[in-house]
Amino acid sequence: MKTVLRLLATxxxxxxxxxxAMAAGExxxxxxxxxxxxxxxxxxxxxxxxxxxxxxxxxxxxMLAKVKAGDTGYDIVVPGDYMIKxxxxxxxxxxxxxxxxxxxxxxxxxxxxxxxxxxxxxxxPYQWGTTSFTVDTAIYDGDIDTLALxxxxxxxxxxxxxxxxxMNDVINAGLxxxxxxxxxxxxxxxxxxxxxxxxxKPHWRxxxxxxxxxxxxxxxxxxxxxxxxxxxxxxxxxxxxYAYPKEGFTGWMDNVAVLKGAPNLDNAKLFxxxxxxxxxAGLTSNFARYANGILGSDKFMEPEMxxxxxxxxxxxxxxxDFVTPCPQEVVDLYNKIWTQLKQ
Amino acid sequence: xxxxxxxTALAAAIEQNRRNERVTRAWLLAPALxxxxxxxxxxxxxxxxxxxxxxxxxxxxxxxxxTDSYVQFLFQRDIFDDSLVFNSAYVSIFLRSIGLALGxxxxxxxxxxxxxxxxxxxxxEQRNIWLFLITLPFWTNLLIRTYAMLLIIxxxxxxxxxLMKAGIISSPLTILYTDTAVFIGLIYSFxxxxxxxxxxxxxxxxxxxxxxxYDLYANRLKVLFHVIVPLAKPGIVAGCILVxxxxxxxxxxxxxxxxxxxxxxxxxxxxxxxASRNWPFGSAAALILxxxxxxxxxxxxxxxxxxxxxNG
Numbered sequence: 001m002k003t004v005l006r007l008l009a010t011x012x013x014x015x016x017x018x019x020x021a022m023a024a025g026e027x028x029x030x031x032x033x034x035x036x037x038x039x040x041x042x043x044x045x046x047x048x049x050x051x052x053x054x055x056x057x058x059x060x061x062x063m064l065a066k067v068k069a070g071d072t073g074y075d076i077v078v079p080g081d082y083m084i085k086x087x088x089x090x091x092x093x094x095x096x097x098x099x100x101x102x103x104x105x106x107x108x109x110x111x112x113x114x115x116x117x118x119x120x121x122x123x124x125p126y127q128w129g130t131t132s133f134t135v136d137t138a139i140y141d142g143d144i145d146t147l148a149l150x151x152x153x154x155x156x157x158x159x160x161x162x163x164x165x166x167m168n169d170v171i172n173a174g175l176x177x178x179x180x181x182x183x184x185x186x187x188x189x190x191x192x193x194x195x196x197x198x199x200x201k202p203h204w205r206x207x208x209x210x211x212x213x214x215x216x217x218x219x220x221x222x223x224x225x226x227x228x229x230x231x232x233x234x235x236x237x238x239x240x241x242y243a244y245p246k247e248g249f250t251g252w253m254d255n256v257a258v259l260k261g262a263p264n265l266d267n268a269k270l271f272x273x274x275x276x277x278x279x280x281a282g283l284t285s286n287f288a289r290y291a292n293g294i295l296g297s298d299k300f301m302e303p304e305m306x307x308x309x310x311x312x313x314x315x316x317x318x319x320x321d322f323v324t325p326c327p328q329e330v331v332d333l334y335n336k337i338w339t340q341l342k343q
Numbered sequence: 344x345x346x347x348x349x350x351t352a353l354a355a356a357i358e359q360n361r362r363n364e365r366v367t368r369a370w371l372l373a374p375a376l377x378x379x380x381x382x383x384x385x386x387x388x389x390x391x392x393x394x395x396x397x398x399x400x401x402x403x404x405x406x407x408x409x410t411d412s413y414v415q416f417l418f419q420r421d422i423f424d425d426s427l428v429f430n431s432a433y434v435s436i437f438l439r440s441i442g443l444a445l446g447x448x449x450x451x452x453x454x455x456x457x458x459x460x461x462x463x464x465x466x467x468e469q470r471n472i473w474l475f476l477i478t479l480p481f482w483t484n485l486l487i488r489t490y491a492m493l494l495i496i497x498x499x500x501x502x503x504x505x506l507m508k509a510g511i512i513s514s515p516l517t518i519l520y521t522d523t524a525v526f527i528g529l530i531y532s533f534x535x536x537x538x539x540x541x542x543x544x545x546x547x548x549x550x551x552x553x554x555x556x557y558d559l560y561a562n563r564l565k566v567l568f569h570v571i572v573p574l575a576k577p578g579i580v581a582g583c584i585l586v587x588x589x590x591x592x593x594x595x596x597x598x599x600x601x602x603x604x605x606x607x608x609x610x611x612x613x614x615x616x617x618a619s620r621n622w623p624f625g626s627a628a629a630l631i632l633x634x635x636x637x638x639x640x641x642x643x644x645x646x647x648x649x650x651x652x653x654n655g
Contacts, residue, residue: 068401159517167619335621339611342436342605342606
């Protein structure tokens with residue numbers, strides 16, 4: 001009997017070890033859709049003999065909802081700045097200490113002590129950009145660097161505006177136009193924001209995330225936009241110009257992080273280190289059309305990326321404003337404003 | 344004694360047989376019951392439970408009982424002071440969705456009835472071809488069909504280009520991203536659901552009754568409204584229900600063709616599980632929508648029963 005038990009134990013141990021060895025050859029990446037360079041993934045697969053499985057999401061909130069539901073099997077996620085802070089707070093990320101890895105020396109020091117992950121114990125830069133708006137200068141040739149174009153538009157742009165269908169992006173732009181602070185719980189100021197948005201809404205044609213399509217189909221002539229999307233739209237409509245409004249605009253960074261309980265933890269760590277290699281960061285930027293936070297990656301980027309006005313900010317532009325997650329009371333107020341606006 | 348024994352044996356055998364039958368029936372029912380339980384009752388139960396909980400900080404729920412979600416639907420703590428006031432926002436979102444769904448139903452009926460009548464009056468061997476043409480759009484995904492409609496009605500789309508080339512209009516008609524566009528999209532998507540049931544009723548129609556109507560000096564309109572429509576009524580009612588209910592919860596059509604400036608029920612519910620971080624309210628709104636649908640079905644069932652008893 002004893003020998004049988006021992007045999008069984010050995011057999012199961014062998015089975016276990018072999019399945020573990022098989023699993024060592026995989027990595028499950030959960031990233032925003034159409035945002036991962038196939039070339040970069042191929043390079044990682046060949047270098048480490050690991051099979052990468054890719055899955056996509058379209059908002060931080062959708063990703064969070066799925067991860068919170070548990071047992072996703074994903075190793076890598078790429079949350080935006082505020083979402084990194086939320087997920088660290090909720091205990092959903094593994095503390096993989098990228099700051100002790102070999103390639104960490106390549107991370108731009110400006111992106112190390114960030115408020116969402118001070119010192120970078122959990123995450124590394126993936127891509128960063130800005131959220132502002134882009135205008136067809138053949139239609140409107142005045143000064144474009146003001147949010148008045150969205151909230152108090154000149155005659156030619158009335159009814160030709162697309163806003164992002166995003167509560168935070170729209171309300172934050174309104175707060176900036178009125179000169180009020182973000183994550184604002186001040187009721188008098190929010191009342192003014194609601195009045196401003198309600199007054200501007202008849203001039204908006206659509207509220208939609210599909211920025212590139214709305215602009216290139218000429219459904220609209222001005223659209224709230226991320227800088228990379230603006231660059232991709234400009235490729236098909238060359239008179240588009242990305243604005244850096246004097247009232248301010250949003251900055252954001254997406255970050256590579258490892259989920260707690262990742263089934264392929266070792267490969268996930270390899271991937272984190274791999275993504276801090278300038279060449280791989282450059283491949284990602286060439287695909288997604290945003291800047292990354294890795295020093296030396298410009299050597300591997302397409303020349304037009306290095307001079308694109310969507311990426312290289314003019315000296316006169318205000319610094320991008322990285323918006324922290326708002327407390328629940330403020331989110332509740334924003335929700336009410338948003339519902340009121342869209343009822 | 345000897346007479347009773349076989350009888351008890353027989354009774355026992357019948358009893359045994361019945362028991363076997365019951366077991367067999369239970370086994371045969373098991374797959375259907377499992378499916379109903381797993382993909383209908385269970386998710387619905389979760390939705391009901393969630394609607395009575397408190398929203399978690401970053402989505403999800405905390406296990407504290409609360410009826411806030413239902414209160415929130417009709418009332419709100421005033422945005423700016425804390426009094427409980429009637430809030431028309433969600434009600435008006437529901438009313439707009441109901442209005443659009445009713446409009447689409449009416450539009451589909453106006454287009455669908457003549458179509459069905461046309462097919463039903465064709466020679467028998469031709470009808471299948473016409474029916475095939477009606478169902479043909481279903482071979483393509485709804486999203487793609489809606490997107491195709493978007494390409495047709497947009498400012499630089501086929502309709503506007505043709506009208507402008509013909510010199511009928513000088514600047515493009517603004518159809519896309521209006522309620523009209525949503526109407527067109529909904530009618531287009533759901534028209535076959537209207538045509539098929541009406542056709543099924545009309546196909547069985549005895550046309551000698553129509554001739555009898557004419558013989559009794561009824562004009563065409565009278566024949567239509569006093570003979571054909573009453574006989575096609577079951578099909579018309581079924582068609583209206585089949586268009587109204589999916590129209591009420593439509594998500595893709597208003598999102599793509601409406602331009603996203605106004606919330607519809609479906610989009611409003613989806614938002615609660617994303618940016619609004621309020622799963623309980625999303626669950627409550629979904630249940631309120633379902634209650635509305637059930638009300639419509641109940642009203643229809645009652646009307647049908649009354650109709651049946653009147654006829655009987």
